[in-house]
Amino acid sequence: MTFEEIKQQYPNKWVLIEFSSLDENxxxxxxxxxxxxxxxxxxxxxxxxxxxxxxxxxxxGEDLPVDFTYAL
Numbered sequence: 001m002t003f004e005e006i007k008q009q010y011p012n013k014w015v016l017i018e019f020s021s022l023d024e025n026x027x028x029x030x031x032x033x034x035x036x037x038x039x040x041x042x043x044x045x046x047x048x049x050x051x052x053x054x055x056x057x058x059x060x061g062e063d064l065p066v067d068f069t070y071a072l
Contacts, residue, residue: 002030003058010036012061014043018053028056 019031
């Protein structure tokens with residue numbers, strides 16, 4: 001499934017994707033959705049169960065939810 005198809009099927013959701021390929025910005029081009037949820041914490045819990053897979057976490061909405069924070 002392409003990332004555009006994933007965005008259409010799971011609008012405004014966090015998705016955990018086992019990706020097949022990445023673009024030059026390291027965003028998934030296509031892959032299989034392993035988990036999807038409105039909550040980032042649910043996706044992080046699902047991530048803990050994954051091993052030895054090429055995994056990406058993406059938000060399918062235009063803007064990140066206002067209650068989401070991250071640190072670099």
